[in-house]
Amino acid sequence: MNSNLALFLIPIAYLIGSISFAVVVSKCMRLPDPHSYGSGNPGATNVLRTGNKLAAVLTLIGDALKGYIAVILARILLGDESLTSTLGSWVLCGVVIAVFLGHLFPIFHGFKGGKGVATACGILFGINWILGLATLSTWIIxxxxxRYSSLAALAAAIFGPIYFVFLFGLQPMGLALLVVCILLIWRHRSNIQNLMNGTESRIGSKKKAATENKDSAK
Incomplete structure:
Protein backbone atom coordinates (compact mmCIF):
# COMPACT_ATOMS: atom_id res chain seq x y z
CA MET A 1 0.00 0.00 0.00
CA ASN A 2 1.24 3.51 -0.82
CA SER A 3 2.80 5.12 2.25
CA ASN A 4 0.75 8.32 1.90
CA LEU A 5 -2.48 6.35 1.66
CA ALA A 6 -1.43 4.25 4.62
CA LEU A 7 -0.89 7.34 6.78
CA PHE A 8 -4.32 8.60 5.71
CA LEU A 9 -5.83 5.73 7.69
CA ILE A 10 -4.94 7.50 10.94
CA PRO A 11 -7.21 10.56 10.50
CA ILE A 12 -9.93 8.26 9.17
CA ALA A 13 -9.68 6.24 12.38
CA TYR A 14 -9.97 9.43 14.43
CA LEU A 15 -13.16 10.40 12.58
CA ILE A 16 -14.62 6.94 13.15
CA GLY A 17 -13.83 7.22 16.84
CA SER A 18 -15.43 10.67 16.96
CA ILE A 19 -18.89 9.21 16.33
CA SER A 20 -20.43 9.29 19.81
CA PHE A 21 -23.06 6.57 19.80
CA ALA A 22 -24.48 7.82 23.09
CA VAL A 23 -25.42 11.05 21.31
CA VAL A 24 -26.47 9.38 18.04
CA VAL A 25 -28.65 6.73 19.71
CA SER A 26 -30.19 9.30 22.05
CA LYS A 27 -31.16 11.54 19.14
CA CYS A 28 -32.59 8.65 17.13
CA MET A 29 -34.64 7.44 20.11
CA ARG A 30 -35.63 10.97 21.16
CA LEU A 31 -33.85 10.83 24.48
CA PRO A 32 -32.10 13.76 26.21
CA ASP A 33 -28.54 14.63 25.24
CA PRO A 34 -26.33 12.45 27.51
CA HIS A 35 -24.20 15.51 28.27
CA SER A 36 -27.21 17.14 29.96
CA TYR A 37 -27.94 14.71 32.80
CA GLY A 38 -26.36 12.29 35.25
CA SER A 39 -22.58 12.33 35.04
CA GLY A 40 -22.66 14.17 31.71
CA ASN A 41 -20.56 11.35 30.30
CA PRO A 42 -21.63 10.21 26.79
CA GLY A 43 -21.53 6.49 27.45
CA ALA A 44 -23.77 3.49 27.94
CA THR A 45 -23.90 3.80 31.74
CA ASN A 46 -25.18 7.35 31.58
CA VAL A 47 -27.66 6.55 28.81
CA LEU A 48 -29.00 3.77 31.04
CA ARG A 49 -30.02 6.45 33.54
CA THR A 50 -32.86 7.37 31.18
CA GLY A 51 -34.33 3.96 31.92
CA ASN A 52 -34.02 2.90 28.29
CA LYS A 53 -32.01 -0.33 28.38
CA LEU A 54 -32.11 -0.78 24.59
CA ALA A 55 -30.51 2.63 24.08
CA ALA A 56 -27.76 1.75 26.55
CA VAL A 57 -27.07 -1.58 24.86
CA LEU A 58 -26.97 0.04 21.41
CA THR A 59 -24.56 2.67 22.73
CA LEU A 60 -22.29 0.00 24.20
CA ILE A 61 -22.29 -2.04 20.99
CA GLY A 62 -21.73 1.01 18.80
CA ASP A 63 -18.79 2.30 20.83
CA ALA A 64 -17.17 -1.14 20.81
CA LEU A 65 -17.78 -1.68 17.09
CA LYS A 66 -16.15 1.57 16.05
CA GLY A 67 -12.90 0.52 17.73
CA TYR A 68 -13.13 -2.91 16.13
CA ILE A 69 -14.03 -1.60 12.66
CA ALA A 70 -11.23 1.01 12.62
CA VAL A 71 -8.61 -1.64 13.39
CA ILE A 72 -10.03 -4.28 11.05
CA LEU A 73 -10.36 -1.76 8.21
CA ALA A 74 -6.73 -0.75 8.65
CA ARG A 75 -5.58 -4.37 8.76
CA ILE A 76 -7.50 -5.18 5.57
CA LEU A 77 -6.18 -2.18 3.66
CA LEU A 78 -2.63 -2.62 4.90
CA GLY A 79 -2.72 -6.36 4.29
CA ASP A 80 0.43 -8.21 5.27
CA GLU A 81 2.17 -4.84 5.75
CA SER A 82 0.38 -4.41 9.09
CA LEU A 83 2.42 -7.33 10.40
CA THR A 84 5.55 -7.46 8.27
CA SER A 85 6.61 -3.89 7.48
CA THR A 86 7.82 -1.22 9.87
CA LEU A 87 5.56 1.41 8.31
CA GLY A 88 2.53 -0.87 8.38
CA SER A 89 2.96 -1.82 12.04
CA TRP A 90 3.40 1.80 13.13
CA VAL A 91 0.43 2.95 11.02
CA LEU A 92 -1.71 0.33 12.73
CA CYS A 93 -0.45 1.65 16.07
CA GLY A 94 -1.45 5.15 14.96
CA VAL A 95 -4.91 3.88 14.00
CA VAL A 96 -5.38 2.33 17.45
CA ILE A 97 -4.42 5.53 19.26
CA ALA A 98 -6.38 7.73 16.84
CA VAL A 99 -9.70 5.89 17.13
CA PHE A 100 -9.36 5.92 20.92
CA LEU A 101 -8.57 9.65 20.96
CA GLY A 102 -11.56 10.18 18.69
CA HIS A 103 -13.80 8.64 21.32
CA LEU A 104 -12.26 10.67 24.15
CA PHE A 105 -12.20 13.94 22.19
CA PRO A 106 -14.77 13.69 19.35
CA ILE A 107 -14.57 16.49 16.83
CA PHE A 108 -18.26 16.01 15.98
CA HIS A 109 -19.39 16.61 19.57
CA GLY A 110 -17.33 19.52 20.84
CA PHE A 111 -14.44 17.26 21.93
CA LYS A 112 -16.58 16.05 24.86
CA GLY A 113 -16.23 12.29 24.76
CA GLY A 114 -16.48 9.25 26.97
CA LYS A 115 -14.01 7.22 29.00
CA GLY A 116 -13.19 4.64 26.36
CA VAL A 117 -13.83 1.25 27.96
CA ALA A 118 -16.06 -0.17 25.22
CA THR A 119 -13.96 1.34 22.44
CA ALA A 120 -10.78 -0.09 23.94
CA CYS A 121 -12.44 -3.50 24.10
CA GLY A 122 -13.35 -3.26 20.42
CA ILE A 123 -9.77 -2.30 19.57
CA LEU A 124 -8.39 -5.35 21.38
CA PHE A 125 -10.76 -7.71 19.58
CA GLY A 126 -9.74 -6.07 16.30
CA ILE A 127 -6.09 -6.80 17.02
CA ASN A 128 -6.67 -10.38 18.10
CA TRP A 129 -9.77 -12.14 19.44
CA ILE A 130 -7.79 -14.03 22.09
CA LEU A 131 -6.35 -10.75 23.36
CA GLY A 132 -9.81 -9.21 23.44
CA LEU A 133 -11.35 -12.19 25.19
CA ALA A 134 -8.59 -12.33 27.82
CA THR A 135 -8.99 -8.64 28.63
CA LEU A 136 -12.79 -8.81 28.65
CA SER A 137 -12.59 -11.81 30.99
CA THR A 138 -10.43 -9.75 33.36
CA TRP A 139 -13.11 -7.05 33.43
CA ILE A 140 -15.85 -9.60 34.11
CA ILE A 141 -13.94 -11.38 36.89
CA ARG A 147 -18.58 -5.09 42.24
CA TYR A 148 -16.86 -1.95 40.98
CA SER A 149 -17.20 -1.22 37.27
CA SER A 150 -14.43 1.40 37.40
CA LEU A 151 -12.01 -0.94 39.16
CA ALA A 152 -12.77 -3.64 36.59
CA ALA A 153 -12.06 -1.17 33.79
CA LEU A 154 -8.77 -0.12 35.36
CA ALA A 155 -7.68 -3.73 35.86
CA ALA A 156 -8.55 -4.61 32.26
CA ALA A 157 -6.69 -1.53 31.00
CA ILE A 158 -3.54 -2.51 32.89
CA PHE A 159 -3.62 -6.16 31.87
CA GLY A 160 -4.39 -5.48 28.18
CA PRO A 161 -0.82 -4.49 27.24
CA ILE A 162 0.57 -7.24 29.48
CA TYR A 163 -1.53 -9.87 27.71
CA PHE A 164 -0.35 -8.53 24.35
CA VAL A 165 3.32 -8.84 25.28
CA PHE A 166 2.70 -12.32 26.69
CA LEU A 167 0.95 -13.42 23.47
CA PHE A 168 3.04 -11.62 20.84
CA GLY A 169 6.24 -10.41 22.47
CA LEU A 170 7.68 -6.90 22.36
CA GLN A 171 6.18 -5.13 19.34
CA PRO A 172 5.22 -1.51 18.55
CA MET A 173 1.55 -2.37 19.19
CA GLY A 174 2.40 -3.04 22.82
CA LEU A 175 3.47 0.59 23.12
CA ALA A 176 0.27 1.79 21.46
CA LEU A 177 -1.81 -0.25 23.91
CA LEU A 178 0.22 1.20 26.79
CA VAL A 179 -0.77 4.69 25.56
CA VAL A 180 -4.42 3.61 25.47
CA CYS A 181 -4.03 2.19 28.98
CA ILE A 182 -2.60 5.45 30.33
CA LEU A 183 -5.33 7.53 28.67
CA LEU A 184 -8.06 5.27 30.03
CA ILE A 185 -6.64 5.48 33.54
CA TRP A 186 -6.41 9.27 33.22
CA ARG A 187 -10.07 9.44 32.19
CA HIS A 188 -10.96 7.45 35.31
CA ARG A 189 -9.06 9.73 37.69
CA SER A 190 -12.25 10.83 39.48
CA ASN A 191 -13.27 7.20 39.90
CA ILE A 192 -9.83 6.41 41.32
CA GLN A 193 -10.28 9.18 43.87
CA ASN A 194 -13.73 7.83 44.76
CA LEU A 195 -12.28 4.33 45.21
CA MET A 196 -9.62 5.70 47.54
CA ASN A 197 -12.24 7.64 49.51
CA GLY A 198 -14.60 4.67 49.66
CA THR A 199 -17.35 6.62 47.88
CA GLU A 200 -17.36 4.84 44.51
CA SER A 201 -20.71 3.17 43.85
CA ARG A 202 -20.85 -0.58 43.37
CA ILE A 203 -22.49 -2.31 40.42
CA GLY A 204 -26.21 -2.59 41.05
CA SER A 205 -26.28 -0.09 43.90
CA LYS A 206 -28.59 2.92 43.89
CA LYS A 207 -26.94 6.31 44.04
CA LYS A 208 -28.34 9.30 45.80
CA ALA A 209 -28.57 12.32 43.56
CA ALA A 210 -26.49 14.46 45.87
CA THR A 211 -23.59 12.05 45.96
CA GLU A 212 -23.76 10.62 42.46
CA ASN A 213 -20.35 9.62 41.18
CA LYS A 214 -19.27 9.92 37.61
CA ASP A 215 -19.84 6.69 35.75
CA SER A 216 -16.91 4.56 34.63
CA ALA A 217 -18.11 3.47 31.23
CA LYS A 218 -17.31 5.25 27.90
Missing amino acids: VAMFM
Whole structure:
Protein backbone atom coordinates (compact mmCIF):
# COMPACT_ATOMS: atom_id res chain seq x y z
CA MET A 1 0.00 0.00 0.00
CA ASN A 2 1.24 3.51 -0.82
CA SER A 3 2.80 5.12 2.25
CA ASN A 4 0.75 8.32 1.90
CA LEU A 5 -2.48 6.35 1.66
CA ALA A 6 -1.43 4.25 4.62
CA LEU A 7 -0.89 7.34 6.78
CA PHE A 8 -4.32 8.60 5.71
CA LEU A 9 -5.83 5.73 7.69
CA ILE A 10 -4.94 7.50 10.94
CA PRO A 11 -7.21 10.56 10.50
CA ILE A 12 -9.93 8.26 9.17
CA ALA A 13 -9.68 6.24 12.38
CA TYR A 14 -9.97 9.43 14.43
CA LEU A 15 -13.16 10.40 12.58
CA ILE A 16 -14.62 6.94 13.15
CA GLY A 17 -13.83 7.22 16.84
CA SER A 18 -15.43 10.67 16.96
CA ILE A 19 -18.89 9.21 16.33
CA SER A 20 -20.43 9.29 19.81
CA PHE A 21 -23.06 6.57 19.80
CA ALA A 22 -24.48 7.82 23.09
CA VAL A 23 -25.42 11.05 21.31
CA VAL A 24 -26.47 9.38 18.04
CA VAL A 25 -28.65 6.73 19.71
CA SER A 26 -30.19 9.30 22.05
CA LYS A 27 -31.16 11.54 19.14
CA CYS A 28 -32.59 8.65 17.13
CA MET A 29 -34.64 7.44 20.11
CA ARG A 30 -35.63 10.97 21.16
CA LEU A 31 -33.85 10.83 24.48
CA PRO A 32 -32.10 13.76 26.21
CA ASP A 33 -28.54 14.63 25.24
CA PRO A 34 -26.33 12.45 27.51
CA HIS A 35 -24.20 15.51 28.27
CA SER A 36 -27.21 17.14 29.96
CA TYR A 37 -27.94 14.71 32.80
CA GLY A 38 -26.36 12.29 35.25
CA SER A 39 -22.58 12.33 35.04
CA GLY A 40 -22.66 14.17 31.71
CA ASN A 41 -20.56 11.35 30.30
CA PRO A 42 -21.63 10.21 26.79
CA GLY A 43 -21.53 6.49 27.45
CA ALA A 44 -23.77 3.49 27.94
CA THR A 45 -23.90 3.80 31.74
CA ASN A 46 -25.18 7.35 31.58
CA VAL A 47 -27.66 6.55 28.81
CA LEU A 48 -29.00 3.77 31.04
CA ARG A 49 -30.02 6.45 33.54
CA THR A 50 -32.86 7.37 31.18
CA GLY A 51 -34.33 3.96 31.92
CA ASN A 52 -34.02 2.90 28.29
CA LYS A 53 -32.01 -0.33 28.38
CA LEU A 54 -32.11 -0.78 24.59
CA ALA A 55 -30.51 2.63 24.08
CA ALA A 56 -27.76 1.75 26.55
CA VAL A 57 -27.07 -1.58 24.86
CA LEU A 58 -26.97 0.04 21.41
CA THR A 59 -24.56 2.67 22.73
CA LEU A 60 -22.29 0.00 24.20
CA ILE A 61 -22.29 -2.04 20.99
CA GLY A 62 -21.73 1.01 18.80
CA ASP A 63 -18.79 2.30 20.83
CA ALA A 64 -17.17 -1.14 20.81
CA LEU A 65 -17.78 -1.68 17.09
CA LYS A 66 -16.15 1.57 16.05
CA GLY A 67 -12.90 0.52 17.73
CA TYR A 68 -13.13 -2.91 16.13
CA ILE A 69 -14.03 -1.60 12.66
CA ALA A 70 -11.23 1.01 12.62
CA VAL A 71 -8.61 -1.64 13.39
CA ILE A 72 -10.03 -4.28 11.05
CA LEU A 73 -10.36 -1.76 8.21
CA ALA A 74 -6.73 -0.75 8.65
CA ARG A 75 -5.58 -4.37 8.76
CA ILE A 76 -7.50 -5.18 5.57
CA LEU A 77 -6.18 -2.18 3.66
CA LEU A 78 -2.63 -2.62 4.90
CA GLY A 79 -2.72 -6.36 4.29
CA ASP A 80 0.43 -8.21 5.27
CA GLU A 81 2.17 -4.84 5.75
CA SER A 82 0.38 -4.41 9.09
CA LEU A 83 2.42 -7.33 10.40
CA THR A 84 5.55 -7.46 8.27
CA SER A 85 6.61 -3.89 7.48
CA THR A 86 7.82 -1.22 9.87
CA LEU A 87 5.56 1.41 8.31
CA GLY A 88 2.53 -0.87 8.38
CA SER A 89 2.96 -1.82 12.04
CA TRP A 90 3.40 1.80 13.13
CA VAL A 91 0.43 2.95 11.02
CA LEU A 92 -1.71 0.33 12.73
CA CYS A 93 -0.45 1.65 16.07
CA GLY A 94 -1.45 5.15 14.96
CA VAL A 95 -4.91 3.88 14.00
CA VAL A 96 -5.38 2.33 17.45
CA ILE A 97 -4.42 5.53 19.26
CA ALA A 98 -6.38 7.73 16.84
CA VAL A 99 -9.70 5.89 17.13
CA PHE A 100 -9.36 5.92 20.92
CA LEU A 101 -8.57 9.65 20.96
CA GLY A 102 -11.56 10.18 18.69
CA HIS A 103 -13.80 8.64 21.32
CA LEU A 104 -12.26 10.67 24.15
CA PHE A 105 -12.20 13.94 22.19
CA PRO A 106 -14.77 13.69 19.35
CA ILE A 107 -14.57 16.49 16.83
CA PHE A 108 -18.26 16.01 15.98
CA HIS A 109 -19.39 16.61 19.57
CA GLY A 110 -17.33 19.52 20.84
CA PHE A 111 -14.44 17.26 21.93
CA LYS A 112 -16.58 16.05 24.86
CA GLY A 113 -16.23 12.29 24.76
CA GLY A 114 -16.48 9.25 26.97
CA LYS A 115 -14.01 7.22 29.00
CA GLY A 116 -13.19 4.64 26.36
CA VAL A 117 -13.83 1.25 27.96
CA ALA A 118 -16.06 -0.17 25.22
CA THR A 119 -13.96 1.34 22.44
CA ALA A 120 -10.78 -0.09 23.94
CA CYS A 121 -12.44 -3.50 24.10
CA GLY A 122 -13.35 -3.26 20.42
CA ILE A 123 -9.77 -2.30 19.57
CA LEU A 124 -8.39 -5.35 21.38
CA PHE A 125 -10.76 -7.71 19.58
CA GLY A 126 -9.74 -6.07 16.30
CA ILE A 127 -6.09 -6.80 17.02
CA ASN A 128 -6.67 -10.38 18.10
CA TRP A 129 -9.77 -12.14 19.44
CA ILE A 130 -7.79 -14.03 22.09
CA LEU A 131 -6.35 -10.75 23.36
CA GLY A 132 -9.81 -9.21 23.44
CA LEU A 133 -11.35 -12.19 25.19
CA ALA A 134 -8.59 -12.33 27.82
CA THR A 135 -8.99 -8.64 28.63
CA LEU A 136 -12.79 -8.81 28.65
CA SER A 137 -12.59 -11.81 30.99
CA THR A 138 -10.43 -9.75 33.36
CA TRP A 139 -13.11 -7.05 33.43
CA ILE A 140 -15.85 -9.60 34.11
CA ILE A 141 -13.94 -11.38 36.89
CA VAL A 142 -13.03 -8.16 38.74
CA ALA A 143 -16.54 -6.77 38.27
CA MET A 144 -18.14 -9.95 39.61
CA PHE A 145 -15.97 -10.24 42.72
CA MET A 146 -15.32 -6.58 43.57
CA ARG A 147 -18.58 -5.09 42.24
CA TYR A 148 -16.86 -1.95 40.98
CA SER A 149 -17.20 -1.22 37.27
CA SER A 150 -14.43 1.40 37.40
CA LEU A 151 -12.01 -0.94 39.16
CA ALA A 152 -12.77 -3.64 36.59
CA ALA A 153 -12.06 -1.17 33.79
CA LEU A 154 -8.77 -0.12 35.36
CA ALA A 155 -7.68 -3.73 35.86
CA ALA A 156 -8.55 -4.61 32.26
CA ALA A 157 -6.69 -1.53 31.00
CA ILE A 158 -3.54 -2.51 32.89
CA PHE A 159 -3.62 -6.16 31.87
CA GLY A 160 -4.39 -5.48 28.18
CA PRO A 161 -0.82 -4.49 27.24
CA ILE A 162 0.57 -7.24 29.48
CA TYR A 163 -1.53 -9.87 27.71
CA PHE A 164 -0.35 -8.53 24.35
CA VAL A 165 3.32 -8.84 25.28
CA PHE A 166 2.70 -12.32 26.69
CA LEU A 167 0.95 -13.42 23.47
CA PHE A 168 3.04 -11.62 20.84
CA GLY A 169 6.24 -10.41 22.47
CA LEU A 170 7.68 -6.90 22.36
CA GLN A 171 6.18 -5.13 19.34
CA PRO A 172 5.22 -1.51 18.55
CA MET A 173 1.55 -2.37 19.19
CA GLY A 174 2.40 -3.04 22.82
CA LEU A 175 3.47 0.59 23.12
CA ALA A 176 0.27 1.79 21.46
CA LEU A 177 -1.81 -0.25 23.91
CA LEU A 178 0.22 1.20 26.79
CA VAL A 179 -0.77 4.69 25.56
CA VAL A 180 -4.42 3.61 25.47
CA CYS A 181 -4.03 2.19 28.98
CA ILE A 182 -2.60 5.45 30.33
CA LEU A 183 -5.33 7.53 28.67
CA LEU A 184 -8.06 5.27 30.03
CA ILE A 185 -6.64 5.48 33.54
CA TRP A 186 -6.41 9.27 33.22
CA ARG A 187 -10.07 9.44 32.19
CA HIS A 188 -10.96 7.45 35.31
CA ARG A 189 -9.06 9.73 37.69
CA SER A 190 -12.25 10.83 39.48
CA ASN A 191 -13.27 7.20 39.90
CA ILE A 192 -9.83 6.41 41.32
CA GLN A 193 -10.28 9.18 43.87
CA ASN A 194 -13.73 7.83 44.76
CA LEU A 195 -12.28 4.33 45.21
CA MET A 196 -9.62 5.70 47.54
CA ASN A 197 -12.24 7.64 49.51
CA GLY A 198 -14.60 4.67 49.66
CA THR A 199 -17.35 6.62 47.88
CA GLU A 200 -17.36 4.84 44.51
CA SER A 201 -20.71 3.17 43.85
CA ARG A 202 -20.85 -0.58 43.37
CA ILE A 203 -22.49 -2.31 40.42
CA GLY A 204 -26.21 -2.59 41.05
CA SER A 205 -26.28 -0.09 43.90
CA LYS A 206 -28.59 2.92 43.89
CA LYS A 207 -26.94 6.31 44.04
CA LYS A 208 -28.34 9.30 45.80
CA ALA A 209 -28.57 12.32 43.56
CA ALA A 210 -26.49 14.46 45.87
CA THR A 211 -23.59 12.05 45.96
CA GLU A 212 -23.76 10.62 42.46
CA ASN A 213 -20.35 9.62 41.18
CA LYS A 214 -19.27 9.92 37.61
CA ASP A 215 -19.84 6.69 35.75
CA SER A 216 -16.91 4.56 34.63
CA ALA A 217 -18.11 3.47 31.23
CA LYS A 218 -17.31 5.25 27.90
